[in-house]
Amino acid sequence: MKTILFFLGLFGYCFAQLPVSGKVIDQNGNPVFAVNVVLKADPSQGTLTDLDGAFQWDKLKKNDTLLVVFPAYQSYQITFSEVLENQPLLIKLKEKALSLEEVQIRARTPIADQFSVIKLKKLDIYLNPVSAADPLRAITSLPSSTNTNESANPSLRGSAAGRTRVVVNGVPIYSPVRNTQINGLGTFSLFNTELLDAQYVFASNPPLTFGNSSGGLVQIETQKELKKNSWQLSMSLASVGFFRNQQLGEKSFLQVYGNYQFSAAFTGIQPNSLGFLKSFGTRDVGLHLRTALNSNWSFSLMSYGIAEDYEVETEVYSYKGLATGDKIRSFHVAGLDWQGKSSGLAIRAGWDGSQSNYAYGNIKSHTKTVQEYASLSYKNFLNRKWTLQVGANYDGYGRSFDDTTSVYFFALDPSSPYQAIDTLARRPLLEGHTYVKFEPSESLHLAAGLRTNVPLGELDPFLSFQFSARQELGNGHSILLSGGRYHSYTVPGFFFRGTELLESNQVAIDYSYEGELSQATFAIFGKKENGLQNDDFFFIRRADIFGLEGSIQQELGRYSRFTLASTYLIHQIRFNVEGDVFKGSRDLPIFLKSGLSINPPKLFSINISYIGRPGTVFTAIDGGNFRNDLNAYEPIFNTEVNAERLPAYHNISVGLSKYKLTSYGSLVAFLSVNNVLNRRNPLAPLYNREYDSLDYAILSLRTFYFGLIWEINGK
Amino acid sequence: MKRVSIISVFICIGMAIFMFFSSQMAIANEPIGPSYDAIWEAQPAKDSSLVNIQDRIYQSFVQSFIQQQEQPISEIITELAVLDKEKNQKLIRYWMSYAEYYHSIFHLQNDNKEAAKKACMSSLGRLEKLKGKNSEDYALLAMVQSFAIQFVSPMKAPFISSKVKKYAEKAISIDDQNPRAYYVLGSNDYYTPEQYGGGKKVVEYLSKAIDLPEQAVSNPYLPSWGKQEAYEMIVKFFIKKEQWEEAKQYFQQGVEAYPENYQLNKLASKLVGK
Numbered sequence: 011m012k013t014i015l016f017f018l019g020l021f022g023y024c025f026a027q028l029p030v031s032g033k034v035i036d037q038n039g040n041p042v043f044a045v046n047v048v049l050k051a052d053p054s055q056g057t058l059t060d061l062d063g064a065f066q067w068d069k070l071k072k073n074d075t076l077l078v079v080f081p082a083y084q085s086y087q088i089t090f091s092e093v094l095e096n097q098p099l100l101i102k103l104k105e106k107a108l109s110l111e112e113v114q115i116r117a118r119t120p121i122a123d124q125f126s127v128i129k130l131k132k133l134d135i136y137l138n139p140v141s142a143a144d145p146l147r148a149i150t151s152l153p154s155s156t157n158t159n160e161s162a163n164p165s166l167r168g169s170a171a172g173r174t175r176v177v178v179n180g181v182p183i184y185s186p187v188r189n190t191q192i193n194g195l196g197t198f199s200l201f202n203t204e205l206l207d208a209q210y211v212f213a214s215n216p217p218l219t220f221g222n223s224s225g226g227l228v229q230i231e232t233q234k235e236l237k238k239n240s241w242q243l244s245m246s247l248a249s250v251g252f253f254r255n256q257q258l259g260e261k262s263f264l265q266v267y268g269n270y271q272f273s274a275a276f277t278g279i280q281p282n283s284l285g286f287l288k289s290f291g292t293r294d295v296g297l298h299l300r301t302a303l304n305s306n307w308s309f310s311l312m313s314y315g316i317a318e319d320y321e322v323e324t325e326v327y328s329y330k331g332l333a334t335g336d337k338i339r340s341f342h343v344a345g346l347d348w349q350g351k352s353s354g355l356a357i358r359a360g361w362d363g364s365q366s367n368y369a370y371g372n373i374k375s376h377t378k379t380v381q382e383y384a385s386l387s388y389k390n391f392l393n394r395k396w397t398l399q400v401g402a403n404y405d406g407y408g409r410s411f412d413d414t415t416s417v418y419f420f421a422l423d424p425s426s427p428y429q430a431i432d433t434l435a436r437r438p439l440l441e442g443h444t445y446v447k448f449e450p451s452e453s454l455h456l457a458a459g460l461r462t463n464v465p466l467g468e469l470d471p472f473l474s475f476q477f478s479a480r481q482e483l484g485n486g487h488s489i490l491l492s493g494g495r496y497h498s499y500t501v502p503g504f505f506f507r508g509t510e511l512l513e514s515n516q517v518a519i520d521y522s523y524e525g526e527l528s529q530a531t532f533a534i535f536g537k538k539e540n541g542l543q544n545d546d547f548f549f550i551r552r553a554d555i556f557g558l559e560g561s562i563q564q565e566l567g568r569y570s571r572f573t574l575a576s577t578y579l580i581h582q583i584r585f586n587v588e589g590d591v592f593k594g595s596r597d598l599p600i601f602l603k604s605g606l607s608i609n610p611p612k613l614f615s616i617n618i619s620y621i622g623r624p625g626t627v628f629t630a631i632d633g634g635n636f637r638n639d640l641n642a643y644e645p646i647f648n649t650e651v652n653a654e655r656l657p658a659y660h661n662i663s664v665g666l667s668k669y670k671l672t673s674y675g676s677l678v679a680f681l682s683v684n685n686v687l688n689r690r691n692p693l694a695p696l697y698n699r700e701y702d703s704l705d706y707a708i709l710s711l712r713t714f715y716f717g718l719i720w721e722i723n724g725k
Numbered sequence: 726m727k728r729v730s731i732i733s734v735f736i737c738i739g740m741a742i743f744m745f746f747s748s749q750m751a752i753a754n755e756p757i758g759p760s761y762d763a764i765w766e767a768q769p770a771k772d773s774s775l776v777n778i779q780d781r782i783y784q785s786f787v788q789s790f791i792q793q794q795e796q797p798i799s800e801i802i803t804e805l806a807v808l809d810k811e812k813n814q815k816l817i818r819y820w821m822s823y824a825e826y827y828h829s830i831f832h833l834q835n836d837n838k839e840a841a842k843k844a845c846m847s848s849l850g851r852l853e854k855l856k857g858k859n860s861e862d863y864a865l866l867a868m869v870q871s872f873a874i875q876f877v878s879p880m881k882a883p884f885i886s887s888k889v890k891k892y893a894e895k896a897i898s899i900d901d902q903n904p905r906a907y908y909v910l911g912s913n914d915y916y917t918p919e920q921y922g923g924g925k926k927v928v929e930y931l932s933k934a935i936d937l938p939e940q941a942v943s944n945p946y947l948p949s950w951g952k953q954e955a956y957e958m959i960v961k962f963f964i965k966k967e968q969w970e971e972a973k974q975y976f977q978q979g980v981e982a983y984p985e986n987y988q989l990n991k992l993a994s995k996l997v998g999k
Contacts, residue, residue, distance in 0.1 A: 043814045044775075044946035053942060061775075061812040079942050082859035082899060106899075133883050237922025452856060484854055526846065526877065565878045609880055723919075 028090065031066040032099030034059050034078060042080060042103060050075040050087065082106055105394060117347070117354040117389060120229060121399050121447055122217035124455040125478040125492060126210035127154060127520055127533070135203050137607065140619045140663065142682065145209050145230065146176070146186065146199035151603055151619070153531065153559035153575035154213030154226070156596050158626050158659075159693065160709055162199045163187045166226030167214045167535055168555035168581050168596045170543060173225030173498055173512060175216065179232055179312060181343045181360035181383050182222060182405065184501050188292060188318055200314060200341075202267055204242070204253055205298050207233045214518045214535055215492040218459030218476050219387070219399060221441045224498040224514035224539070232298055232312060236263035239724030240675065244269075246717025248276040255724075262301035269294050276715070283688075283711040288321035288332070308347045315340040324370060325707055328634070328643060328699045329422040331371050339364035341381075353390040358403075359383065368504075371422035375504060376412040381405070397447040405439040409502045421642040435502035437509040438466040453482035459494075470511040472497040486524040493517035505544060512541035529563040545583050546595040546628070548651075552584040553594055570608045577601040583652075592651040593627045600624065617665040625656030625692055634701030645701050656692040656706060661685050675723045681716040688712040774804060777945045778820050786827040790834065798828050815855055816946065819862060822848040823948070826869050842876040849873055860900035861948055867892035867909040871916075883921070889913045902941060905951035907934035908958075915958055924962075931959040935978075953983045960992050969999040 034045045041063025048056030051074070059065045070076065070090060078086035083103040093099070123129075130148055135141050141148035146162040149155050156165050163171040163186065176186040178201070187199050208231050216227030242253035251269035258264055271292040277284050294316040302308045319336035341362035348355040360383035368375040387401030410433070417427040445459040461474040476494025483489060493516060500510045518535035537555040545553065561575035579601065581594035601623040609615040629651050634643030648654075667680040685691070692706035774781075781801065788797035802824045809817040825848035832841035852858075852866040871889040874882050890913055896906035911930030917923025934955035940947060956979030963972035973996055979989045 041814075043812070043816050044944060046942045046944055048942065058944065058946065061808075061814055061817075081861060081941070081947070131884070131887065137880070237925065238919075452858065485850070565881065568878050569880065571878070571880055607880070611879065 028070045028093055029066065029068045030070045030076065030088065030093045030099065031064070032088075032101055034063045034065065034080075034101045034103060036083075036103055037105065042083075045078060045080040045103070047088075048077050048079065050077045053077070078103070117349050117391075118234060120210060120217075120231070121219055121389060121397060121445060122212075122457065122478070123210070124480050125212070125215070125217060125457060125490060126229070127213045127490070127522075127531075128152060128211045130209040130211065132203055132206050135206070135209070138605075140603075140605065140621070142198070142665075143203050144198045145201050145203050145206055146228070148209075149211055149228065150621075151573070151575070151605065152211065152213070153561045153577050153601075153603065154211070154533070156577065156579060156598070156601065158596060158598075158623070161187060164226065164228055165596070166211070167518075167537070167557055167559075168553075168579050168594075169214075169225030169514070169537065169539065170545065171225075172501060172543065173223065173514065173539070174227065175220065175223035175225075175498070176228045176230065177220050178230045179310060179343050179345050180220075180356065180358040180385065182220070183341060183343075183360075183362065184381060184407070188294075188316060189290060189320060200294075200316065201230060202253070202296060204255075204267070205232045205265060205296075205312070207231045213520075213533070214516050214537065215476060215478065215494055216496060217445065217457075217478075218443050218461040218474055218494070218496075219401070219445050221403060221443065221461055221463075222405060222439060222498045224496040224512045224541075232300075232310070233263075233265070234300065236265070241722040241724060242719060243722075244717060244719045247279075247715055248272060249717075258301070262299070265298040267296050276713075280713055283713045286323045287710075288323060290318070290320040292316060292318040306349055308349075310343075310345045310347075312343045313340075314342075325696050326370075326422055327420045327645060328697050328701060329371055331422070331424075333368070333370035335366065335368045337364060337366035339366075352392075353388065356385075356387045356389070356401075358385045358387075372414065372416050372424050372426050372428040373422065374414045377409060377504075379407075379409045381407045395449050397449075399445045400443070402440070402442045405437075405441070407437045407439070407501065409435045409507075411435075411504070411507065413504075418637075418640060418642075418644070420645055421637075421640045423642060426640050426642060433502075433507045435507045435509065436467065437469065437499055437502070439469065439499065440464040440466055453484070455480045461497075463497075469499065469509060472511060472513070488522050490520040490522075491518075492520075500541075500543060506542075506549070508542070510542040512539065512543060514539045527565040529561075531559070531561045533557075533559040535559075540587065546626075548583070548585070550583045550585055550594075551589075552587050554580075554582045554591075555594075555596075556580045569610045570606070573603075573605045575603040594652070595626050597627055597652075598623050615665075615667045615669070617667075618662065619664075620660070620662050622658065622660045624658050627652040628654050628656060628695050630654045631695075631697055631701050631704075634697075634699075643699060643701055645697070654695075656695065659691045660687070660689055661691060662687055675721040677721075678719040679717075680719070681714070684713045684715070685709075685711055774808065775817070775820070775946050779823070779948055779950060782820065782824045782827060785824070786831060789831050793835070795828070795831055798824065798831055802828060815857075815862075818851055818855060819865060819948075822852045822869065823865060825851070826865075826872065829872070838876075845869065845873050845876060858895075860896045860903045860906065863892050863896035863899065864903055864905040864909055864951070865948070867896060867906065868912075871909060871913055874916075886913060886917060902937055904934040904937040904939065904955065905948060907931070907937070908951035908955045911955060912958060915962060927962050928959065931955045931962070935959070935975075953979075953986050953989065956983065957986065957989045957992070960989065960996075964992065964995050969996070972996060973999070 034042045036042050043059055043061050043063060045059040046056060047065045047067060057065050057067045070093060072090050074090050076088040078101055080103060082105060084106050086101055086103060088099065135145050135148040136143055138148045138151055140151040144162060146164055149164050150157050154166050156168050164174050165171045166174050175182050210229040212227040214226055216223040220227055236255055236257055239257055240255045244251045249269050249271040253267040256264045273290045277287055296314040298312045300310045317338045322333045324331065324333040344359045346357040362381040364379045366377050383405050385401060385403035387399055389397065389399045391397050413431050414428045415431055416422050417429050441461060441463045443459060443461040447457040449455050457478045459476045463472055465471040474495055474497050478492040480488060480490045496514045496516065498512050500506060500508060500512060502509060515538045518533060520533045523530040535557050539553040542549060542551055557577060557579040559577045563571065563573045565571050579596060579598045581597040582591045583594040584591055603621050605619040607617045630648040631645040632648050633646050635646060637644050663684045664686055665682040667678055670677045688711050691709045693709050694707045696705045696707045785797040785801045789795055802821060805817055805821045805824060809821065825844045829841045829844035832844060848869050852862060852869060855862050867889050870885060870892060874885045877885055893906045893910045896903055907930045911927050911934060914923050914926045914930060934951055939949040939952050956975060960972050960976045960979060976992060976996055983989060
C-alpha cells in the first residue's frame with residue numbers, strides 16, 4: 011500500500027502544476043503590457059501580461075521553462091526551480107543588443123549628425139533659389155553664412171573662409187572652389203550636386219572628429235546607393251556636359267561626369283555687364299565608385315580633375331592691368347570601411363595636387379601644391395546610448411612658390427621694382443582624437459571630444475576640446491548648446507606662407523523649429539579667435555565675434571515657399587592680442603537674405619532671391635606721395651582703421667525653369683538673371699593714380715544665363 | 726417566431742463561416758503562441774477591450790463607413806484615451822495613433838480633407854512623441870508619415886518621402902523580421918514616381934513582407950497588419966506592369982491566406998482572361 015502511495019505521490023509530483031505569477035517591468039521600472047509568457051517547449055501554451063505588467067499561469071510543470079518574449083527586448087527564461095509557491099516573480103526586461111543593420115545604419119551616419127546646425131539633401135540644394143545647383147553656394151543662403159564677395163568658399167559666423175574646413179567623405183579639401191581669382195563671376199565649388207547624399211553644416215563648433223578647423227565645418231557625404239541608371243546631358247550659354255549613373259551589379263555603382271566651360275558666348279552677349287572679365291574656361295572630369303566587397307567591407311573612390319584658365323582686368327590701388335591665370339588640379343578621395351557587429355573601422359586616404367600660374371603687373375607666380383591625407387578611425391557602439399570614436403590622421407600639405415613679387419605693395423606696374431622669392435612651405439600635421447556620444451533618451455544627445463597633435467617640424471602643439479548637447483523639445487522644437495576650443499593651421503598662400511597655429515574659443519546656442527508649414531531658427535554665438543591671420547588688407551592677431559541669427563521659412567499655399575533670414579554680426583579685430591580694437595571686414599549690423607519660390611507644376615518654376623547688407627568696412631587713403639624712384643604714388647592711409655564703409659550691397663536675382671516629363675526621361679529648361687536691378691555692388695575701394703579720387707571695383711552687373719538639361723532613363 | 730428562427734440560422738451559418746475562415750487564416754499565418762481563446766480565458770476583464778484591438782479598430786472604421794458616421798471610430802479612440810489616462814501604456818498610444826489613421830481615412834472618404842488632415846497630424850504627433858520607440862512604433866510612424874504626404878505642399882513631398890524611408894529603415898534596423906516595415910518601404914517605392922527612382926524595389930520589399938510571419942509570437946495586443954496589404958499592393962504592381970503571371974501567382978497566394986480580404990478580392994476582375 012505504501013508502495014502504491016509512493017508511486018502515486020511520485021506520479022503526483024511529476025505532474026504537479028505549480029501556479030506562477032509575476033510582474034514584468036522595463037529598465038526604468040515601468041510595467042510592460044502585452045508581454046508573451048509562453049512555454050519554451052510549446053509556445054502555443056502561455057499567457058500575456060496585463061496593463062499593470064502582471065501575469066499568472068497555473069499550469070507550470072516540473073522541467074517546464076517559461077519564455078518571456080516582447081519585441082525589442084531580450085527574451086527571459088523562468089525555470090520550474092525558480093518558482094516558489096505564492097511568491098510572485100519580478101522580471102526586468104533588458105533591451106536587445108543592436109542588430110547588425112542598426113549598427114550599419116549608425117555606422118553610415120556621421121557620429122556628430124545631431125550636432126550639425128543644418129543638413130542639406132540634394133533636393134534642398136536644387137530647390138534653393140541662390141544655389142545655382144551648387145552645394146557650397148547653397149550655404150550662402152543660410153543665416154550663418156557671412157560671405158561678402160559672392161564666392162562659394164564658405165565663411166561661417168564671421169570667421170574667415172580659411173578657418174572653415176570642407177570635408178568630403180572624411181577627407182579635407184582645401185580651396186574647394188574654382189576660378190577663385192575671377193572677381194564678380196560668382197564662383198562655384200569643385201563638387202557636383204548629383205554625387206551628394208547629404209551635406210552637414212556646422213556653422214560653428216566643428217566636431218572634433220575632424221581636424222584643422224577653427225571656424226565652421228562643411229561635411230559632404232556622397233551617395234550610398236544609386237536609384238537608377240541614366241544619362242544626363244546639359245548645354246548652356248557657357249558649358250556643355252554629361253553625367254552617367256551606372257549600376258554595376260547589385261552592390262556597386264559608378265558615376266562619371268565631365269564638363270567643358272567656355273566664355274565666348276557668355277561674355278559676348280553681355281560685354282558691358284562683365285567688362286572686367288575677358289575670358290575663362292574650364293574642363294573637368296570626375297568619377298565616383300562605391301562597392302560592397304562583402305557583408306563587412308565596402309570601398310568608395312571619388313576622383314576629380316580640372317583644368318582652368320582666365321583673363322581678368324584687375325585694379326589694385328592705382329594700377330590697372332590684365333591678370334592671367336591657369337591651373338591644373340586633381341584630387342582623389344578613397345575610403346575603406348569595415349563593419350562588425352558592434353563596431354566599425356574607417357580608413358581614408360586622400361591626395362590633392364595642383365600646379366598654377368598667375369601673372370599681373372610685376373607679379374609672376376608659379377606654384378605647386380600637394381596634399382597627402384590618411385586617417386584611421388574606430389567607432390564602437392557600446393550600446394544604444396553610448397558611442398565612442400577614436401582615431402588618428404596625417405594631413406601633409408606642401409606648397410612651393412617660384413615667384414617674382416613687387417618690392418612695394420603699391421607699385422605693381424611691370425616697370426616697378428620686383429624681387430624673386432622662392433619658398434617651400436610644408437605643414438606635416440599628425441593628430442589624434444577621441445569623441446564620445448551619450449544619448450540617455452531619444453530626445454537628448456550629449457557629446458564631448460578631444461583632439462591633439464604630435465608636433466612635427468616647427469608646428470606648435472595644441473589641445474582642442476568641445477562639448478555639445480541637443481535637446482528635442484517635442485512638436486518640432488529643439489535646442490543645441492555647444493562650445494569648445496578649436497585649432498587649425500593657416501594654409502600657405504601667396505601673401506602669407508607660414509603655418510601659423512590659429513585658436514578659437516566658441517560658444518553657441520541654436521534653436522530650431524520644424525512645423526508642418528513653417529520652419530524657424532534662431533542662434534546666438536560668440537567667438538574669440540587668436541593667431542596670425544589676414545583680414546582683408548591687414549594681418550591681425552585677434553578677432554572677437556558676436557552674432558545673432560534668425561530665419562523663417564513658410565509654405566504659402568501648395569506651391570509657394572517664402573524664406574527670410576537675418577544676421578547681426580559684431581566683428582572686432584586687433585593687431586596685437588591686447589591692442590586697440592577696430593571693426594573687422596565682416597562687421598555687419600544687418601545681413602538680410604530672402605527668397606520666394608513658386609512652383610506650379612503646369613507652369614514655370616520661379617525663384618526670386620534677395621541679398622542685402624551694408625558695405626564692408628575699409629581704411630581710407632587720404633592722398634598719395636609721388637615716388638620718383640618708382641614712378642608711382644605711395645598711398646597715405648588714414649589713421650582711423652576700417653572707419654569707412656563701402657556703399658550697401660543689394661542683389662535681386664531671378665531663376666525660371668520648366669521641367670517636362672518625356673517618354674525617355676525628362677527635360678529641364680532654365681533661365682537665370684543675376685542682379686536684375688543692375689546695381690553697381692561694390693567689392694573694394696579703388697583710387698586713381700594720384701589717390702585723390704575714390705571709386706569702387708564692382709561685382710557683376712545684370713547677367714543672363716540659360717540652358718537645357720536632358721535626362722535619359724537607362725536600363 | 727419563424728423570422729427569429731431564420732435569423733438565428735443565418736447568424737449561426739455566418740459564425741460558422743467566420744470561424745472557418747478564421748481558422749484558415751491561422752493556418753496560413755502559422756502563428757506561434759497562445760490562441761485568442763486562451764487569452765480571453767487567461768486575462769482579467771480590464772484588458773479585454775484591447776484583445777484583438779487591431780481588428781476592433783478596423784471593424785469600427787468599417788462601421789463608420791457603412792453608417793456614414795464617425796461615431797464608431799471616434800468612440801474607440803475615446804475608449805483608448807480613457808484607458809491610456811488610467812494606465813499610461815505606450816502600446817495604448819500606438820493603437821490610438823492607428824485608430825486616428827483610420828479616422829483620417831474615414832474623413833478623406835467623405836471629402837472632409839480638413840478633418841482628415843487633423844486626424845492624421847494628431848496620429849503623427851502622438852507617434853513622434855513616443856519615447857523609446859521600437860520597431861513597430863517606427864513602422865507605424867513611417868506608414869502614417871507616408872499617408873500624410875497628401876496633406877503637405879507638393880514642394881515638401883520629396884522630403885516627407887525620405888522621412889518615410891528613414892523611419893522604415895529604422896524599424897528594420899531594430900527588428901529585421903518586421904513585415905510592416907518592409908510593406909511601408911514597398912508602398913513608398915510604389916508611390917514614388919519612376920523619374921525619381923521609384924518602382925525599382927517594390928517587389929523586393931513587398932515579397933519580403935509576404936515571406937515574413939505576421940508576428941514572431943502570436944499576440945492579440947500587438948500589430949499584425951502589413952502582410953495582407955503587401956499582397957494587395959504587389960498584385961496591383963504586377964497588373965500595372967502587365968506581368969500577368971506574377972500578378973495571378975501572388976493573387977492566388979493572397980486569397981488563400983486572406984480569403985476575406987475585400988481589396989484583394991476586388992482585383993480578381995482585372996485578372997480574368999489574362
